[in-house]
Amino acid sequence: MRLTELAHALLAESLGPGAKAVDATAGNGHDTLFLARLVGPAGKVVALDIQPLAVATTRARLAEAGLGGRCDVRVADHAALARLLPEDFRGSTDGVILNLGYLPGSDHAVTTCPPATLAALRDALAALRPGGRLVCVAYTGHPGGEEEGAAVAAFAEACRAEGHTVDIRQREPGSGKPWLLAVTRAR
Ligand SMILES: C[S@@+](CC[C@H](N)C(=O)[O-])C[C@H]1O[C@@H](n2cnc3c(N)ncnc32)[C@H](O)[C@@H]1O
Known part of the structure; x- marks a missing residue:
């Protein structure tokens, strides 16, 4: 199974009709579209990307599928995730995806980076029910990717220490390969 498919399968376990979901790195909109389908007409998706091109592409993809009405897609830095989320998402969000790295087919210099990623991960955890x-899917093959992966791994250990359920898949430090972290908030 590809890592993105695994990410979707793991998210689907916490999302269903009427759910509240967040895509903290909307990119080309594939993950947002997946979330929009899962939450159904009664659900709500908030999607962010720092690049206007990504937001436009995501909105177009949702519109083509007729699912734009259940999604709020904004140009925003996910470092401010807590402030950006609607009131009813705080402590009640069912699922969040952070697909890190750069926008495929665009400027590879614009990529997620550790300080903002860590802020977004902490805010995402706090927002979960x-x-x-x-x-979180971490890509380590580009400049800065290994450092970001190490920051995500340190976040994972902090989550484990706090009693949350941590699941790490396919992590091979130094391999340049992507890997996945799933954190399920403690009850
Ligand atoms: C690998 S892509 C995401 C793929 C996407 N989820 C999809 O389904 O196509 C990573 C995205 O993160 C965005 N990004 C980078 N830094 C960001 C930040 N601080 N806040 C929000 N988005 C950011 C990039 O613009 C890029 O579009």
């Missing part, structure tokens, strides 16, 4: 899950 008990039993809610965040999934």
Whole structure:
């Protein structure tokens, strides 16, 4: 199974009709579209990306699928995730995805970086309901990717120490390969 498929499968376990979901790195909108389908007409998705091009692409993808109405897609830095989320998402979010790295097919210099990623991960965890899950896919093959992966791994250890359920898949430090972290908030 590809890592993105695994990410979706792990998220699907905490999301269903009527759910509240967040895509903290909307990119080309594939993950946002997946979330929009899962939450159904009664659900809500908030999606962010720092690049206007990514937001436009995501909105277009959702519109083509007729699912734009359940999604709020904004140009924003996920470092400010807590402040950006609607009131009813705080402590009640069912699932969050952070698909790190750069926008495929665009400027590879614009990539997620440790300080903002860590802020977003902490805010995402705080926004989850008990039993809610965040999934983060870390790419380590580009400049800065290994350092970001190490920061994500340190976040994972802190989550474990706090009693949350931590699941790490396919991590091989130094391999340049992507890996996945899933954290399920303690009840
Ligand atoms: C690998 S792509 C995401 C893929 C996407 N989820 C999809 O389904 O196509 C990573 C995205 O993170 C965005 N990004 C980088 N830094 C960011 C930040 N501080 N806040 C929000 N988005 C950021 C990039 O612009 C890029 O579009």
